[in-house]
Amino acid sequence: xxxxxxxxxxxxxxxxxxxxxxxxxxxxxxxxxxxxxxxxxxxxxxxxxxxxxxxxxxxxxxxxxxxxxxxxxxxxxxxxxxxxxxxxxxxxxxxxxxxxxxxxxxxxxxxxxxxxxxxxxxxxxxxxxxxxxxxxxxxxxxxxxxxxxxxxxxxxxxxxxxxxxxxxxxxxxxxxxxxxxxxxxxxxxxxxxxxxxxxxxxxxxxxxxxxxxxxxxxxxxxxxxxxxxxxxxxxxxxxxxxxxxxxxxxxxxxxxxxxxxxxxxxxxxxxxxxxxxxxxxxxxxxxxxxxxxxxxxxxxxxxxxxxxxxxxxxxxxxxxxxxxxxxxxxxxxxxxxxxxxxxxxxxxxxxxxxxxxxxxxxx
Numbered sequence: 001x002x003x004x005x006x007x008x009x010x011x012x013x014x015x016x017x018x019x020x021x022x023x024x025x026x027x028x029x030x031x032x033x034x035x036x037x038x039x040x041x042x043x044x045x046x047x048x049x050x051x052x053x054x055x056x057x058x059x060x061x062x063x064x065x066x067x068x069x070x071x072x073x074x075x076x077x078x079x080x081x082x083x084x085x086x087x088x089x090x091x092x093x094x095x096x097x098x099x100x101x102x103x104x105x106x107x108x109x110x111x112x113x114x115x116x117x118x119x120x121x122x123x124x125x126x127x128x129x130x131x132x133x134x135x136x137x138x139x140x141x142x143x144x145x146x147x148x149x150x151x152x153x154x155x156x157x158x159x160x161x162x163x164x165x166x167x168x169x170x171x172x173x174x175x176x177x178x179x180x181x182x183x184x185x186x187x188x189x190x191x192x193x194x195x196x197x198x199x200x201x202x203x204x205x206x207x208x209x210x211x212x213x214x215x216x217x218x219x220x221x222x223x224x225x226x227x228x229x230x231x232x233x234x235x236x237x238x239x240x241x242x243x244x245x246x247x248x249x250x251x252x253x254x255x256x257x258x259x260x261x262x263x264x265x266x267x268x269x270x271x272x273x274x275x276x277x278x279x280x281x282x283x284x285x286x287x288x289x290x291x292x293x294x295x296x297x298x299x300x301x302x303x304x305x306x307x308x309x310x311x312x313x314x315x316x317x318x319x320x321x322x323x324x325x326x327x328x329x330x331x332x333x334x335x336x337x338x339x340x341x342x343x344x345x346x347x348x349x350x351x352x353x354x355x356x357x358x359x360x361x362x363x
Contacts, residue, residue, distance in 0.1 A: 005213075007215055021034070022350075036084060038282065040086070041090055041295060042067075042072075043286050044100075046091075046288070050156065051156035054192060056221075067098070067285070075308045082313060082314060087115050094119060102132070108135070119142065120155070121141040121168045124171070139185050142190075143162075143166075147198050147201055148162040151165075170209045170210060174210075188214070193230070212254070218238075218262050241257065274329070275329060275332065278294045289307040290304055292304055295341075296341060
């Protein structure tokens with residue numbers, strides 16, 4: 001099984017208690033306010049040292065803002081007590097540019113919160129690398145090309161950055177091996193016409209660097225993105241890469257070509273009528289401290305609940321603005337959602353729970 005981490009699927013079925021709470025709260029606003037997210041994405045900074053051609057967050061303008069580390073430490077400890085199980089540091093900026101990130105990762109580990117990083121991995125120092133590999137469940141590196149020249153074009157940086165990132169992946173793998181850490185280390189490429197010719201080269205590079213996997217996923221246009229060069233990409237002719245990349249699979253390295261996600265984009269098939277996951281199972285904390293129920297609508301007040309610099313996470317999550325969002329989602333038109341969003345498979349699963357097919361009791 002190439003995708004043992006269910007990257008092209010979902011993992012909500014492993015949280016039956018939280019799902020049961022969600023089901024019970026469907027018609028009870030008081031109970032709904034108490035259903036806390038399992039997973040939170042945190043953007044510690046708003047700025048980035050790369051300018052990827054397809055960046056979905058370009059409309060955020062890479063502002064020079066950052067979370068107050070004193071406040072963030074308080075909120076992380078609080079979130080652990082409230083039932084948050086995982087945090088991914090990523091967001092509209094590059095998380096490794098947040099100087100206090102190693103401290104936050106260690107705090108999460110001590111508080112029982114699983115952590116992960118999605119990063120371009122260029123701004124890495126040795127001391128921080130050890131903290132990340134020791135404590136993170138996984139590190140996913142955005143490497144969107146397989147050659148220095150193509151990397152420079154896609155990421156809008158010097159071609160020298162490509163080898164620096166590959167070397168940093170090797171460094172992380174060496175740290176893991178030397179210390180017997182358990183962190184999964186992989187790469188991710190967002191596939192477009194301009195980098196498809198270098199995907200196999202990247203698979204070979206990552207395999208030889210000791211990475212665990214390469215995820216290959218399609219571009220999904222964000223409705224507020226400034227860039228639209230890849231908006232109308234037809235992925236029908238890209239699917240042959242699945243078989244071509246399979247030759248790099250082995251016991252210690254897998255290429256996870258997200259065929260399910262590609263096929264849904266090609267078919268434009270919507271399998272559910274409402275988003276049941278928002279605002280329940282996940283949350284997004286922006287680099288200015290604002291808490292949102294969905295990362296697609298980061299400038300929409302209907303999805304904004306409050307600021308961690310001003311209120312506790314409990315006050316925000318159980319507050320009036322989130323309750324308004326719960327009511328808002330009852331009639332929300334999901335045609336305005338981003339295709340293949342992070343909650344896509346989860347929403348299909350939730351709709352099956354609410355509207356099961358016949359014969360489900362014959363297990």
